[in-house]
Amino acid sequence: MKQRFVLFTAFLFLLSSILIACEGTKKEDKNTDKAESEYGIESLRIATGGTGGTYYPIGGNLAKLITDSTGVETNAITSEASVENLKLLEEGDAQLAFTQSDIANFAIEGTHMFEGDKVTKLQALGTLYPEAIQIVTTKEAEIHSVADLKGKIVSIGSEQSGTKTNAEQILEVYGMSIDDVNTRHLSFDDSTTALQDGTIDAAFLTSGTPTGAIEGLKATKDIVIINLEDDKLEQLINKYPYYQKDTIPAGTYDSVENVHTAAVQAMLVVHSDISEALVYEVTKLLFESTDKLGHPKGTFITADKALDGTAFDIHPGAMRYFKEKGISTE
Template sequence: MKKKKFLTIFLLAFSMILAACSSQEEDEKTNGNGNDEKTPKFMSILTGGTGGTYYPLGGSFAKIIKDETGIQANVETSGASAENMNSLKQGDAEIAFTQTDIASYAKSGKLMFKDNKVENVQAIATLYPETIQIVTTEKSGIKSMEDLKGKKVSVGAPGSGTVANAEQILELHGMTFDDIKKQDLSFDESTQGIQDGTIDAAFVTAGTPTGAVESLSATEDIVIVPIAGDKIDALIGKYPYYVKDEVPVGTYGLKNAASTVAVQAMLVARSDLSEKVVYDITKAIFENLDKVTHAKGKLIKVENGLNGVGIEVHPGAQKYFDEKGVKAQ
């Protein structure tokens, strides 16, 4: 009888030890945010329209993530930056491309996010300059920003970062959307409209060369409307997330470089993704950049990954950059 009682007590104690060990293992599988470290089987990456840079880059990233981590990453088209931030807020995807300025608006609840602040998104890394290209053709006769007055101008898809860029650049030239015949079109729709003659010009914020504009240059003589130096300085003074940029000679067949500005493209993630998952994704991308097929892949460098981020970095991404000794410059 005593032996049976002893055995019962022993088994009970043993089961409690196992339970405690199991609990400890579960605790060790969580990061500082309390997120489960279990690797998801599927993940959505929000990009932009098919004619921009986000979409083909997203395709390269998705393949790298699948090959290196085993996560089936699906690329989805979208209205780009602002829409992507809202979609992450709603839990409709895990990772997204956005502009640094739009991410900043979203996190601080400004401009288009005034009544819709986004709190559950953190940065993975900045990637490359997003050039603001004011696209038209030689036959339009548009040569300066002032020439846009009264013209049919696409300012980008609703909810995209391009809309904010267009508004701010027009503002520095003493104009508002009321001074143009505003059209809300994606990059593909914009270049098609220019080709068809239904619009005169379009704002395109994307890495150069941009696929939709390249396609247009096959049939039209492209003009990128330049922004004057004093206007660029004033714009940067008021909105510090802009930097000086240019569309180089030869791009789209240009005979002269066009002075303009840029923001940064960045990759962001939902903050409830585990540290391990985001670390693995960050490492996979930056250590396989040779597999990125788009020309912008050459501009993506680990040493620049924290430059101009502007929002909190996800702990998983921060861990990778810490290992590499990367700091914001």
């Protein structure tokens, strides 16, 4: 009798587990069907950057917001950032992507690293926040200006990143090229690890501040972020107007004083084939949930400034949102 009772109890447990699993599958299928019928797509991929930058944490939180709100399963993927992201978008391997505004313009025009490889499926969702060019070194390296980088071992960012182009252009206004430094093509995390180990002398990192990789380095090393002199900033902006002056405020990194540098705009772009309805929802989520993006740069993300520096077509879904908010799209 006791054995029958145990078997009956086990049967009930198994049956309830199957029913719960079936219910979960039905719910998942229902969400998938809803996403497919309303938005014409079941899943999205957001191309971000390395885990030590700013794109990745913001992209991860945005992906969760999109999944929870629309039912479209959304994932943030790591990458080498701007250049690779736009190539992923063009190839259909990502539907949303973070990028520097200057790199997006190169992609649309088919210039610089996109020479003969123009990106045609790219539309803007909006600009987000300034990305400071941070030239990071350690106190023991005794590097005090860009001019001191000559002959040093310097990471200029991954091969497929906008940071590399920023480094080349800043060195240019100082009368140098990347041939004047011993270059390494490292991600943000790898750059700061190499600085910690002493295997490089300095690194260029273009990112929203505070940057996680630099915060990690600061915990173990006394760091220096190099100032750009005002006359060099003027030369840079005159030659490449997509740059702007920027100041990294004292205290952004513990014990580091104000740093005067250049910045480009971070922006979110979208594949032109994504439906107007879905891009509208993503745009609304982004600009009305900045407190849920999990990064201090969220305070810079506002719809009022989202079209500043956008020099190419805005996706119709984003356009609809801005018009509803009374924001000029001219």
